[in-house]
Amino acid sequence: MAIGWYLTVSAIIFCIGAGGVMVRRNPLVVLLCLELMLNGANLSLVAFARMWGSEDGQIFALIVMVVAACEVTVGLGLVVAIYRRRLPIDVDELSELHG
Amino acid sequence: MSAVLFFIAAIGAIGGAIGVVMLRNPFYSVLALAFHLVSLAALFLLLRAEFVAAAQVVVYAGAVMVLYVFVVAYVGGGEQVASGAVLRVLGPLFALALAIELCIAMLGAGLKGVSSRGAPYIPGFGTPSHIGRLFLTQYLFPFEAASILLLVAAMGAVVLARRRRGLEADEQTAYRIEAPRPAYTGTMAEAAGVRPRAGDEPLKPEVEPVGTTTHDATRQQGGW
Numbered sequence: 001m002a003i004g005w006y007l008t009v010s011a012i013i014f015c016i017g018a019g020g021v022m023v024r025r026n027p028l029v030v031l032l033c034l035e036l037m038l039n040g041a042n043l044s045l046v047a048f049a050r051m052w053g054s055e056d057g058q059i060f061a062l063i064v065m066v067v068a069a070c071e072v073t074v075g076l077g078l079v080v081a082i083y084r085r086r087l088p089i090d091v092d093e094l095s096e097l098h099g
Numbered sequence: 100m101s102a103v104l105f106f107i108a109a110i111g112a113i114g115g116a117i118g119v120v121m122l123r124n125p126f127y128s129v130l131a132l133a134f135h136l137v138s139l140a141a142l143f144l145l146l147r148a149e150f151v152a153a154a155q156v157v158v159y160a161g162a163v164m165v166l167y168v169f170v171v172a173y174v175g176g177g178e179q180v181a182s183g184a185v186l187r188v189l190g191p192l193f194a195l196a197l198a199i200e201l202c203i204a205m206l207g208a209g210l211k212g213v214s215s216r217g218a219p220y221i222p223g224f225g226t227p228s229h230i231g232r233l234f235l236t237q238y239l240f241p242f243e244a245a246s247i248l249l250l251v252a253a254m255g256a257v258v259l260a261r262r263r264r265g266l267e268a269d270e271q272t273a274y275r276i277e278a279p280r281p282a283y284t285g286t287m288a289e290a291a292g293v294r295p296r297a298g299d300e301p302l303k304p305e306v307e308p309v310g311t312t313t314h315d316a317t318r319q320q321g322g323w
Contacts, residue, residue, distance in 0.1 A: 001105045004206050004213045006146065009109045011201035013116050013135075019194030020120035022186050028125045028171060032132050035163075036116050039139055042151075050146040053218030055229055058148050059238050062230070065154060066245040070252035072163055076170045077259030083174045084262070092184070 006047035014040030025090050027082070031075045038068045105145055111138030129167045136160040146217075148225045 017036030024030055042061045049057025082089055115135025119128045136159045143152035205213060212218075223229050234242045 001102055001145070002214050002216055005105065005109070006142065007205045007213065008202055009112060009142070011198055011205065012113055013139075015194045015198035015201070016113070016116040016120055018197060019191050022190030022193065023120065026125055028167070028174065029119070029128050032119050032125075032128050032167070035132060036119060036135070039136070043139060043142060046143055046146050046148045046151055049148065050217040050220075051212045051215070053220040053224070055225060055233055058151050058225055058230060059233055059241070061148070061151050062154060062234075063241050063245055065151075065158060066249060069158065069163055070248050072166065073252045073256040074259065076166060077256035079170060079174060080260040084260075089174060 003047050003051045006050075007044055010040045010043035010047065012040075013037075013043065025092050027075070027079050027089060027091050027094075030091060031072060031079075034071065034075075035068060038064055101145060104141065108138045108141035108145065111135070112142060125171050126168070129164060129171055132167075133160050133164045136164070147220065150225055150227045150230045153227075 014037050017033045017040060020033030020036065021030055024033065042064050045057045045061045045064070047057075049055060049061075079089065082094065087094065112135050115131045115133075115138060118131030119135065122128050122131060136155060140152040140155040140160070143155060
């Protein structure tokens with residue numbers, strides 16, 4: 001398959017994730033949609049690595065996976081902290097930092 | 100053959116992604132994401148990225164998903180039906196516009212490499228030994244930075260999610276007052292002989308049991 005097909009799939013996955021971040025209200029699902037966006041970017045990185053025949057893009061994809069794991073860890077820690085304080089788990093209502 | 104595999108994996112990946120966004124129950128969203136990740140690993144294999152595919156399955160679909168499942172099981176609950184905010188309408192439109200724009204930018208660019216099947220590659224392309232050699236020679240600094248980032252994130256998660264005494268002080272005192280006290284548990288009144296003798300009616304706890312108090316009410320009201 002030509003590389004363009006992979007890039008199209010990665011663009012579609014990225015946009016589904018972006019739409020999900022805007023539409024969903026549960027922070028857990030927002031985090032999942034962020035994962036989708038990072039995975040779309042990962043797929044395009046790996047596709048470009050294949051296009052050039054060099055492995056540098058795969059290294060970047062692995063680093064992106066590390067960053068995604070860190071983001072998930074901290075984000076889920078925040079969700080647990082919100083739950084402990086009995087605050088509503090809803091990104092629309094958690095607006096105290098909104099200036 | 101590779102075209103058939105590509106379409107199966109691509110449909111799986113896109114279907115999983117749609118499932119993550121569409122499903123109401125967060126638990127099913129997590130399962131859909133796991134399916135999406137496994138399909139994406141198949142796409143990585145088709146692009147000759149063996150190590151990335153293995154890391155995707157082991158680290159992502161294994162470890163990170165377990166973390167998600169635990170937190171969803173701890174926090175639980177479904178989601179209310181989304182209200183009619185402006186973003187609910189504009190979000191999908193924006194995503195669609197972004198998808199069209201990205202496709203035009205990538206496929207309409209006329210780059211030769213995009214429509215090719217990829218450059219010729221050396222025999223061990225994407226194997227763990229090659230990736231490991233690159234990580235320990237050319238990309239040593241990103242590798243070390245990533246390990247420090249992981250350490251910081253692990254410590255941050257522990258600090259964020261631990262039980263804080265200061266923040267929950269009010270709650271703890273409330274709990275102590277409201278806790279049910281069963282009869283005959285060694286209070287001063289019992290020691291002074293106010294305790295009923297045999298034949299009298301048994302004492303009843305003065306407070307209603309915990310569980311029906313305000314905390315649970317506020318928790319249910321939270322509505323997420």
